[in-house]
Amino acid sequence: MKNxxxxxxxxTKEDIIDILNLASQLKYERKNGIEHxxxxxxxxxxxxxxxxxxxxxxxxxxxxxxxxxALFLSSRDLxxxxxxxxxxxxxxxxRYLDGIMIRTFAQKEVEDLAKYADIPIINGLTDYCHPCQxxxxxxxxxxxxxxxxxxxxxxxxxxxxxxxxxIVGGLTVGMKVSAACPVDYHPDKQVLDFAAGYGDxxxxxxDIFEAAKDADVLFTDVWASMGQEGxxxxxxIAFKGYQINDELLSxxxxxxxxxHCLPAHRGEEITAEVFEAHANEIFEEAENRLHAQxxxxxxxxxxx
Numbered sequence: 001m002k003n004x005x006x007x008x009x010x011x012t013k014e015d016i017i018d019i020l021n022l023a024s025q026l027k028y029e030r031k032n033g034i035e036h037x038x039x040x041x042x043x044x045x046x047x048x049x050x051x052x053x054x055x056x057x058x059x060x061x062x063x064x065x066x067x068x069x070a071l072f073l074s075s076r077d078l079x080x081x082x083x084x085x086x087x088x089x090x091x092x093x094x095r096y097l098d099g100i101m102i103r104t105f106a107q108k109e110v111e112d113l114a115k116y117a118d119i120p121i122i123n124g125l126t127d128y129c130h131p132c133q134x135x136x137x138x139x140x141x142x143x144x145x146x147x148x149x150x151x152x153x154x155x156x157x158x159x160x161x162x163x164x165x166x167i168v169g170g171l172t173v174g175m176k177v178s179a180a181c182p183v184d185y186h187p188d189k190q191v192l193d194f195a196a197g198y199g200d201x202x203x204x205x206x207d208i209f210e211a212a213k214d215a216d217v218l219f220t221d222v223w224a225s226m227g228q229e230g231x232x233x234x235x236x237i238a239f240k241g242y243q244i245n246d247e248l249l250s251x252x253x254x255x256x257x258x259x260h261c262l263p264a265h266r267g268e269e270i271t272a273e274v275f276e277a278h279a280n281e282i283f284e285e286a287e288n289r290l291h292a293q294x295x296x297x298x299x300x301x302x303x304x
Contacts, residue, residue, distance in 0.1 A: 001299055004114045004121040007107070007129045008168040009194060016173055020139050023288070023295035030065065030291070037067030038298050042098040044068060046124070049075040049104040050226055054262065054289050055124045055132070059101055062294040068301075071097075075104075090116035099301045105227065120300035122293075127161055127227070128188060132296065133261050134165040136288040138173060141217055143288075144257050144281060152176040154215035154252070156208050157242050157269050158235075159187035162221045162261055167191050171198045178203045180211035182238050208241065208248055215252040219259045220244050220269045236268070245271045257281045 001015045011019075029036050044063050046056065056072065063070040079089065086109055093100060094117040102110055103124035114121040123131055138148075145151060153170040155163050159181040167187060170177040177195070179187060183206060186192070195202040205211050212218060223239040224232040244258060258270070258278035266272040275282065 003300065005131055005296055005300065006110055006114055006121065006123050008131045008134055008165045008172065011131075011169075011172065013172050013174065016135070016138060016169070019135060019292065019295045019299060020142060022298060023135070023139055023291040024143075026294050026298075027288070027291040035067075036065070038302055039063065039098075040067035042066075042068040042301055043096070044070045044297065044301070045073050045093055045097040045100045046070055047073045047075065047078065047100060047102040047104070048124075049102075049109075050125060052103055052124070054286060055101075055103050058289040058293055059124065059297075062290050062297065066294055066297065068098075068297075086112045087116040089113075093117065094119045099297065122296060122300065125161065127225075129165045129168075130161045130261070131165055131169075132289065132293050133162065134169040135292040135296065136285055137166065137219070137259055137261070138169055139288045139292050140259065140281065140285040141257070143284070145216060148173045148175050151216040152178065152214060152253075153217050153219065154212045155179045155181075155219045156211065156244055156248070157181065157220045157239060158223060158225070159185050160221060160225055162219070163187045164191045166219055167195055167202065171195060171201060176201045178205065178211040178215065180205050180208040180242065182206065182242065185238065208243075209251050212248050212252050215256055217257045217259060218244055218249070218252060219261075221261055222263065222265050223268055239269070243269055243271065244274055246274065249274065259285050262286055 002010050046059055060070040090113045099120040101122040101124045105127050107126045107128035110123050110126055153175045155166050164187050167177050223235045260282050264270055266275055
């Protein structure tokens with residue numbers, strides 16, 4: 001595994017399985033009251049240029065459980081929010097901290113941070129990708145399905161950061177992946193180029209029923225992500241029909257599971273009935289953010 005986690009494509013299948021194995025171990029220990037102070041004395045800086053519920057709480061609680069400390073660094077409180085170049089911020093913070101998690105808009109900002117900081121950088125979310133969420137997603141699939149071999153993953157909706165990372169992550173671990181997105185909202189070209197290398201294992205379509213046919217796990221996300229509020233009405237029109245509902249589930253595998261990175265807009269990308277029917281899977285997925293991220297931090301910031 002590289003010294004940073006900037007995007008899913010940074011990880012090999014072996015890296016992902018290694019992270020998931022450690023995440024499962026840490027989850028077991030947490031559930032059974034076994035302490036694991038694997039990052040005692042370490043400090044993680046958390047830069048937030050996008051607000052968060054799950055990202056902040058899971059990273060902060062995770063560092064505490066690992067024996068370390070997390071510092072919340074809002075862009076409003078940093079000089080980076082007042083125009084200081086990211087390369088200067090990176091070189092200063094690297095002298096104080098043992099790792100940095102950043103949740104921001106531009107992928108370039110994360111890449112630049114990693115270029116100039118000689119400590120591990122973790123992408124907590126950008127407009128391009130969401131690797132920590134997808135590691136939690138893969139962990140949840142493995143828990144409910146026992147593995148990845150022979151499974152089909154389906155994504156319905158906006159070809160956004162979640163779609164980008166799910167496509168890369170799903171293909172990397174050996175699943176077949178399909179995505180149904182409106183024509184003007186396809187996943188990033190870099191991701192589609194990556195997927196092209198997997199031949200028939202990937203399919204992009206505008207037909208949600210074609211994408212969902214025989215799927216073992218279905219994903220969706222909100223139609224308008226953070227920062228896209230001004231496009232909300234336009235997107236409601238574009239994504240009308242791109243919904244996980246009972247009709248769509250009727251063409252999926254009989255024991256199909258449903259995942260959502262949250263927050264969910266019931267009645268838009270997913271019906272309330274389907275959400276509640278699969279709430280156990282969805283909230284286990286949310287919990288697994290904690291365990292998967294702890295594993296990433298141990299791998300990147302640990303002493304061995």
